[in-house]
Amino acid sequence: MISTLKKAAIxxxxxxxxxxxxxxxxxxxxxxxxxxxxxxxxxxxxxIEVIREDFPGHYxxxxxxxxxxxxxxxxxxxDPIDGTVNYAHSIPITCVSIALEKKGEIICGAVYNPxxxxxxxxxxxxxxxxxxxxxxxxxxxxxxxxxxxxGFPYDSSTYKPDPAAVFKxxxxxxxxxxxxxxxxxxxxxxxxxxxxxxxEYNLNAWDVAAGYLILTEAGGKVxxxxxxxxxxxxxxxxxxxxxxxxxxxxVINS
Numbered sequence: 001m002i003s004t005l006k007k008a009a010i011x012x013x014x015x016x017x018x019x020x021x022x023x024x025x026x027x028x029x030x031x032x033x034x035x036x037x038x039x040x041x042x043x044x045x046x047x048i049e050v051i052r053e054d055f056p057g058h059y060x061x062x063x064x065x066x067x068x069x070x071x072x073x074x075x076x077x078x079d080p081i082d083g084t085v086n087y088a089h090s091i092p093i094t095c096v097s098i099a100l101e102k103k104g105e106i107i108c109g110a111v112y113n114p115x116x117x118x119x120x121x122x123x124x125x126x127x128x129x130x131x132x133x134x135x136x137x138x139x140x141x142x143x144x145x146x147x148x149x150x151g152f153p154y155d156s157s158t159y160k161p162d163p164a165a166v167f168k169x170x171x172x173x174x175x176x177x178x179x180x181x182x183x184x185x186x187x188x189x190x191x192x193x194x195x196x197x198x199x200e201y202n203l204n205a206w207d208v209a210a211g212y213l214i215l216t217e218a219g220g221k222v223x224x225x226x227x228x229x230x231x232x233x234x235x236x237x238x239x240x241x242x243x244x245x246x247x248x249x250x251v252i253n254s
Contacts, residue, residue, distance in 0.1 A: 001055070001074075002123060005098055005110055008050040012043040012080060012096045013114030020115055021090045037088055040064055043080035043096060051076055063206050075101040077232070079206040082111075083182030092116060097184040099209035099232075106232065109210030111184045120188040120214050128218040130192050137220045137241035138193040143251070146196035146244055149178045149186045153202040163201055169251050187211025187239055191218035197240035197248045199225070205232040212239070221245045225252050 019039045044064050051058060060068040062078035076098065081087050083094035092115035099109035111120040120135075122128040128135050140146050148170060152163050170177055178195070180186055184207060186198045191214045209232045212222050221242035222230040227249055230237065240248055 001100055002108055004051060004054045005100055005108055006121065008047045009096050009098050009110040009112040009119070011050055012047045012098075013112045015039060015043050015046055016081060016087065016094065016096065017114035020087070020092070037081070037084060039087065040081045040084055044078060047078050047080060047096070047098060061205060063204070073103050077101060077106075077206045077209040079184065079204075082184040082207060083180070086181045091181070093180050093182055093185060095182060095184050097206065097210045099206075099213060101209065101232075106209050106213045109213040111188050111210050111214065113185065118188075120191070120211075122210075122214040122217040124213065124217070126217070128191055128214045130188075135192040135218050137191060137215070137218050138196050139243065140196050140241065141243045143196075143244045143247035144173060144175060147176050147178070147194070148248075149180060149189065149195045149198045151179055151181065151183055151186065151200045151203075153200075166199075166252055169254065173251070183207045183237075184211045187215045190239055190241065191215040191220060193241075196244050197238070199236075199238045199248065199252060202235050203237060208232050208237055212237075215239055223249075225249065 041064055044062055057070050057072050059070045059072045059075040061075060079097040081094060082097045087094040095111050095113040097111045099106050108123045120130050183200060183203050188211050189195050190198050212232060216222055222239045224230060224234055224236040225238055238248060
């Protein structure tokens with residue numbers, strides 16, 4: 001299954017790389033800024049083909065295709081392009097994200113940015129890797145010396161507490177914050193020590209499943225905003241190096 005996951009990510013990544021910066025159809029979902037391209041669909045088709053070839057009886061949950069239900073203990077969680085808005089604007093912060101769940105537990109995941117050639121991978125209990133190098137989280141213990149990353153839901157105005165108000169709390173502490181536009185990459189860059197922490201509202205399982213495993217296997221911590229156990233099917237994520245976790249939680253909930 002691991003070889004299938006890696007093959008699917010690499011094959012889909014080739015589609016992203018070959019079409020990056022090109023001309024293709026772009027449409028919107030729900031709101032005008034929530035984009036989908038024909039490359040999303042090509043990438044997803046390739047991933048599902050690779051999985052179906054080896055495991056035709058497995059359950060699949062994918063961003064564009066939705067639920068392809070099967071009576072199986074295995075479920076594949078697929079984001080064919082995480083960071084579609086970036087991709088559509090030729091910004092090279094974009095990736096393929098694929099995870100495999102067994103009986104409700106994420107057991108392996110891959111996040112592949114074919115533009116930068118960064119392939120993040122993890123298998124449950126075996127650590128996290130960037131290409132061939134094992135990665136660990138940052139050791140920074142002071143939130144005010146940390147670099148954070150976040151994102152905003154497309155319908156930010158509907159959320160309480162207001163995502164912009166939470167963002168301002170960190171900003172008023174003079175903490176540097178980035179917004180990359182890809183939750184999967186946010187999690188992986190936290191896993192390899194580039195960021196100390198990440199928080200966001202209203203993500204989907206396919207956005208976070210692979211990155212969640214990669215970060216926890218790199219020594220990080222992931223919960224909801226209140227500190228409760230994280231579920232990839234939840235709508236809040238607080239992900240850190242584990243050391244500044246309580247400090248971030250306090251700011252969010254203050």
